[in-house]
Each structure stands twice: as C-alpha cells, then as structure tokens.
Amino acid sequence: MIWRAEGGFVGRRLVDAPERGNEEATRPDDEIRILAGDRLIDGPQYGFSRVATAAGTQQAVPLECAEADFGNGRWPLRLKVRHYFEKNSTTGVVRVAASRLVDVFKEVR
Secondary structure (H helix, E strand, O other): OEEEEOOEEEEOOOOOOOOOOOOHHHOOEEEEEEOOOOEEEEEEEOOEEEEEOOOOOEEEEOOOOOHHHHHHHOOOEEEEEEEEEEEOOOOOOEEEEEEEEEEEEEOOO
C-alpha cells in the first residue's frame, strides 16, 4: 500500500505468511463478521444478488444467493477480514495497524 503524505510517499507492506522472528502477537489474524441481509430482494444477476434487512437496508453482494439461503430469519452472509498488527518497541503495546477484506461468502449450515 502506497499513499501520498505531506512529506512525500509513504507505504505499508502487508504480509500474510509469517516472517522469521515474527512474534505470535503480531501475526495476521482473521475475523469473521456477519454481513447485513436476511432476505433476497433481487437476483442473482451477473454474479451479484441484492439483499436487504427488515429495516429496509439494501446492498448488492458479489454472491449468487437464493431464497432458501435466508430461511428461518437467517443472516447467512459473512465477511472475512484480516487484521495486521504492530508492536510499539518502546511500550510493547500491540495494536491493529491495518485491516483488509479477504472474502465475502455464505455460511453453509
């Protein structure tokens, strides 16, 4: 990742594979999150489906969903997010330095 800052360009390198000497506390870690949507509104079309919640929130997801995926009030859509950590060499505090979306999928039951 490279971006422009006041003093020029700065960047960050995200590494999925553990590097030598990489501490357990700073290894990348995955988190699964529920993606809002408990009903199919439209689709699938061109690999996308439009889903919604009872509150009216709608979104298009890059998945081919069917009515059956949302049976019994299920929220089957998930996001897989990978967090990258860094450790402050002075204090030893570990914090999330960056996060990225890894996958969008349907939970199969």
